[in-house]
Amino acid sequence: MDELAIGSLVASTLRVSVPLILCALAGLLSERAGVIDLGLEGKMLATAFAAAATGAVTQSLPAALAVALAVGLALSMLQGYACVTHGGDQVVFGMAITMTAAGATVVLGLAWFQQGGQTPPLDDAVRLGPWFTALGEQVGRLPGIGPGLALALFGHTALVYGALALVAAIWWLLWRTRFGLRLRAVGENPAMVDAAGVGVALLRYQALSLNGLLSALAGCSLVLAQNPSFIPNMTAGRGYMALAAMIFGKWHPAGALAACLLFGFLDAVSIRLQGAELPLVGTVPVQAIQALPYLLTVVLLAGFIGRSRAPAALGRPYVKER
């Protein structure tokens, strides 16, 4: 492989990792606060549809972003109402949101756009443009690794750089602020947080609102950066893959980032490996590479490659003792 091929592989790895990274961060925040989020897939689907539909109707990028963020936030608030306030089953809620979103996006898409559930393709003005192209051109003129480097790291959309920055931001938020300390504590031992006079429900709602906004950004990345329009079920299991990445990353932003990049890399490479002969193993079926992240997660959960410990109070509604 020459440096151009490597450069484009790095570039596509980054691109396909973005929805995973944003979604994994969303899951990380809610699960650190003790709320399981199996609804990431549904939230991503619903917000992707919201962004695409708004973008197609209004031709406005800010409007598309705003509506998507509002939908993500609303879904997370519903989750808070059902699971935090009323102690509903968190796993069942996640399934419900994912199913409802899968049905509702097609029904609404069909009714509003009459294109088999798709939205019309978004104009370039509505979509996210490449950043740092001028800088990339300059880097590209460097001798040797220049062209490959330019291809790999420059000219991505704002969401690529934004997602990477958010990994650091959320690490800082969780491990360097008082809010983060409390948020992590509420996922480990809510009774203690309650005894300290800090509201358990409020903290969980706060974590969920950030979760909603981040999953909305993940949904946006699908329609504003990757695909030009919304397609039914376009998330195709990415929400679950992000969940797997979050577990694989041991509920830590840096770990989650690494896992997302690994999964994204597998995704990017699986297309190139189609029919290609590899040394020692021969042709690897694409499906085997696609299944690898899920298998790895199961193996990790079984403790065969290190323990991944979930927050202690994960999944348990908190009921104040009287």
Next chain:
Amino acid sequence: MTRTPDLPRWVDVAVLPLVNLAAALLVAGGVMALVGFEPLQVMKLLAQGAFGSRIGWGYTLYYATTFVFTGLSVAVAYHAGLFNIGGEGQAMLGGLCAGLVALAASSVLPAWLMLPLMVVAAAAGGCAWAAVPGALQAWRGSHVVITTIMFNFVAAALLGWLLVGPLKEPGNMTPESAAFADSAHLPGLHEALGWIGVEWPKTPLNLSLGLAAAAAVGVWALLWKTRAGYAIRAVGFAPEAARYAGIAPKRTVLLAMAISGALAGLVGVNEIAGVHGRLIPDFVAGAGFVGIAVSLIGRNHPLGIVLASLLFGALYQGGAELAFELPGFSRDMVVLLQGLVVLFAGAMSRIGAPALARLFGRPARG
């Protein structure tokens, strides 16, 4: 699940699910009105499509058969305190194993041997696929919800690979296996009724219906009439107490998951042996997830599950008819409704309970 307000048993068992169902229907009706359909007209057409003709009944019962299997599967795991989201993958493996047996032997074995063999293979396939997450949960503490989700994707990849690769029929462009010989064909109900001289229109409904009925009775007997069923319910209710009572929680978890997977695997009998006669991709078509809704609405009891399966079978058949009748109507409306049912009957099921408790007046104890 917490049962904070103390409801009379009949309200808890019958009224609460109906209230939750009504809430889901109400929201779905709102969406229908939003996209320009008359909800009441849609409901009427839906009921007509599902129950208005013998063909409608045939399809309704055919869908219901599959949902009974996946619904029971979710319920058995639930009674052991496990949430099995892997019905989809377990059903895929069930169909795959039934199909492999049929591909290998249907040209040489007679039907009376072939068909029971396929049933066993389907159950064994689903059983094996669920036993792994079950064992990992019991002995390594890996959460069964996550592992079964992951196994759904692995199963889909496995089936996908087999159908574009080793099992693909040579010369056929579509990714499906060769057709099985006749001995692997489970008779349709119209054929079976024809033998005793009753005429019935041709639908995909087949003898799996009997298998589903037997499974429902079997699960009821297992859970409430056997020692193993008692162990399953005890572990689900209070694992620590069960352990003190001499029940091995780990083995019970494994047992519950194995039975749960075997039930989901039987979907393969209905779809592969009963209808398609060959292995095709995506024959499960979300039935594993419908099973969650069915089990929640049926309150995890076999009788409730049979009724809820009938309801969802009717929604599927009626929804398909509607897609013909009303331009712009999509069967995804049924998926939406299914999600809302899981939302209201599952995640938010107790929200209506205080109001019902006030209505049927029995003050909360304690």
